[in-house]
Amino acid sequence: MVTTVVTKPWLVQKYGGTSLGKLLDNICCSIIPQYAMGHNLIVVCSALSGTLKASGTTSLLLQCIAFAELGVDAQKRLIDLVDLIRDNHLHVLEAFASAPTRVATHTQLYEDTVAGVKRECEGLKRFLLAAQIVGELSPRSKDRVIALGEKLACMIVAACLTSVGTPAKPVFLDNIISSAFGSSIHDQVAALERLGPKFYHVLAGQISGEIRQCGQEIPIVTGFFGIMPDSLLQTVGRGYSDLCAAMCAVAVGAEELQIWKEVDGIFTADPRKVPSARLLSTVTAEEATELTYYGSEVIHPLTMDQISDACIPLRLKNVFKPSGHGTIIYPSADDSASISPITPPSPLSDSSEGLEGSSRATTAISSFMLKNGYHGAQQERRKPTAVTVKDDILLINVVCNRHIKSQGFLTQVFDRLERNKIGVDLVTTSERHVSLAVQSPGDPSALLRLKEDFERFGQVAISPNMAIVTVVGHKMRNMTGVSNEILSALASAKISIYLTSQGASKINISLVVGADDALAAMSAIHSEVLKIPTHREQENRFIPGPWLY
Ligand SMILES: Nc1ncnc2c1ncn2[C@@H]1O[C@H](COP(=O)(O)OP(=O)(O)O)[C@@H](O)[C@H]1O
Numbered sequence: 001m002v003t004t005v006v007t008k009p010w011l012v013q014k015y016g017g018t019s020l021g022k023l024l025d026n027i028c029c030s031i032i033p034q035y036a037m038g039h040n041l042i043v044v045c046s047a048l049s050g051t052l053k054a055s056g057t058t059s060l061l062l063q064c065i066a067f068a069e070l071g072v073d074a075q076k077r078l079i080d081l082v083d084l085i086r087d088n089h090l091h092v093l094e095a096f097a098s099a100p101t102r103v104a105t106h107t108q109l110y111e112d113t114v115a116g117v118k119r120e121c122e123g124l125k126r127f128l129l130a131a132q133i134v135g136e137l138s139p140r141s142k143d144r145v146i147a148l149g150e151k152l153a154c155m156i157v158a159a160c161l162t163s164v165g166t167p168a169k170p171v172f173l174d175n176i177i178s179s180a181f182g183s184s185i186h187d188q189v190a191a192l193e194r195l196g197p198k199f200y201h202v203l204a205g206q207i208s209g210e211i212r213q214c215g216q217e218i219p220i221v222t223g224f225f226g227i228m229p230d231s232l233l234q235t236v237g238r239g240y241s242d243l244c245a246a247m248c249a250v251a252v253g254a255e256e257l258q259i260w261k262e263v264d265g266i267f268t269a270d271p272r273k274v275p276s277a278r279l280l281s282t283v284t285a286e287e288a289t290e291l292t293y294y295g296s297e298v299i300h301p302l303t304m305d306q307i308s309d310a311c312i313p314l315r316l317k318n319v320f321k322p323s324g325h326g327t328i329i330y331p332s333a334d335d336s337a338s339i340s341p342i343t344p345p346s347p348l349s350d351s352s353e354g355l356e357g358s359s360r361a362t363t364a365i366s367s368f369m370l371k372n373g374y375h376g377a378q379q380e381r382r383k384p385t386a387v388t389v390k391d392d393i394l395l396i397n398v399v400c401n402r403h404i405k406s407q408g409f410l411t412q413v414f415d416r417l418e419r420n421k422i423g424v425d426l427v428t429t430s431e432r433h434v435s436l437a438v439q440s441p442g443d444p445s446a447l448l449r450l451k452e453d454f455e456r457f458g459q460v461a462i463s464p465n466m467a468i469v470t471v472v473g474h475k476m477r478n479m480t481g482v483s484n485e486i487l488s489a490l491a492s493a494k495i496s497i498y499l500t501s502q503g504a505s506k507i508n509i510s511l512v513v514g515a516d517d518a519l520a521a522m523s524a525i526h527s528e529v530l531k532i533p534t535h536r537e538q539e540n541r542f543i544p545g546p547w548l549y
């Protein structure tokens with residue numbers, strides 16, 4: 001008799017800090033166990049946040065670092081803050097363990113986890129108090145501090161899952177980089193093209209080994225993945241656990257990567273700012289990357305590169321509406337027809353009906369689209385896909401003196417930006433003029449230095465309080481007249497434009513407007529160019545749909 005062993009496909013789920021902070025119960029008692037039935041699951045966790053990421057564990061740990069650098073004067077504040085981090089985690093664990101439906105069979109597991117959380121926090125306190133005496137921390141030491149957020153989250157999630165009958169094991173990746181590269185990390189990393197795609201590829205291989213050691217238990221992996229040569233926060237930045245989840249997906253060749261958030265997926269505009277925004281059932285990887293870079297911080301910008309190369313689709317899902325279809329990002333537009341996305345297991349019940357969008361309608365529309373030959377991202381829209389806003393922008397205009405050669409002028413401008421570590425989002429030039437939209441530097445002295453540097457070339461004008469409005473759409477370059485529609489919409493709304501940029505990317509048209517006009521500009525483009533009726537218009541007439549996107 002021939003027996004066929006059916007291996008379950010791999011699925012990677014990443015949970016953001018606010019989702020874990022608000023819905024740990026649903027995640028551990030419903031979502032993960034249901035998906036685990038049909039898949040080899042890997043769960044990647046961010047550090048816990050309460051209601052807002054800005055007051056979450058990673059932000060508190062950054063505050064601890066700041067107190068350590070203030071020296072011994074800030075000793076009490078430092079101790080109190082570490083105690084607060086410890087207590088926040090103990091409360092979350094206690095709330096889970098004492099829920100009425102919980103059976104008291106895992107007292108020892110909870111007690112061990114409480115002891116573990118206390119031990120880790122005491123270790124952090126000792127480390128930071130020692131650093132306080134020196135009054136500074138190296139970038140690598142700062143990474144060590146930040147790592148604790150994800151470590152504590154994973155300890156708690158693994159304990160909660162195990163206690164409700166889904167065996168799980170925390171996997172700490174804080175030493176993964178030295179395990180992969182050994183002591184010669186600096187040389188090796190340089191050889192791997194300074195943290196280019198190959199670097200992450202090597203890491204994914206190392207992560208694969210860690211995951212496979214978990215056997216039958218679900219690996220609960222820290223979204224923090226290492227002490228980087230130049231610090232993880234500097235090289236990758238906040239939101240790094242999306243990238244870690246992408247590496248886990250690559251490591252096992254996952255069928256899908258799911259990023260669970262508090263929104264239904266990617267919308268035609270930020271749903272918190274434009275109430276009539278609609279959920280997009282699919283977007284292309286390029287669209288997702290552009291939207292993310294220009295203000296819709298739905299996924300970390302480096303995530304897509306990893307999974308696109310490995311042909312893994314990414315789905316954004318809402319922890320409050322687990323049965324929803326979410327938004328699927330196919331690795332390339334051509335893949336949307338050939339990859340069949342994972343269907344959410346049923347029955348997954350939703351814990352909130354209050355958010356914009358309709359998951360039931362979206363699922364129905366998706367099957368409608370497939371039945372009618374619309375294949376995900378391949379469906380060609382005749383309108384742009386979405387509009388987004390990036391805040392905190394400065395506009396710098398430089399008019400170059402006549403005696404400077406124009407060909408050397410731009411090289412020097414970019415050299416000064418690099419020296420002052422100021423990132424440029426948009427550039428337009430004519431022979432002697434250059435306009436730059438740059439992110440406001442955190443350090444105001446960097447801007448002063450840059451201004452002085454630029455004044456050597458000619459006249460410099462810096463306008464603060466600007467924003468970039470970006471319209472994104474697959475094949476937008478082929479949509480004749482779209483630029484005209486955008487400019488007309490802004491003219492009708494009486495909004496001045498300070499810079500326009502089109503051409504560098506086929507799928508993006510960006511404009512700089514005053515920060516005070518940014519929301520009005522986004523709303524005008526949303527209704528006039530994306531042609532999505534405002535709420536008021538929807539109330540006044542019958543609008544078919546509304547979810548066919
Ligand atoms: N086009 C967009 N589609 C969806 N969300 C968007 C968009 N632009 C901006 N956002 C914002 O991105 C955030 C992403 O969701 P959230 O779950 O809060 O993130 P996190 O998991 O990082 O805590 C939301 O606050 C939402 O308002």
Ligand SMILES: N[C@@H](CC(=O)OP(=O)(O)O)C(=O)O
Nearest residue numbers: 016017046058238239240241
């Ligand atoms: N905890 C980290 C990493 C992260 O990815 O967070 P989140 O998934 O909550 O955006 C941060 O706050 O940046």
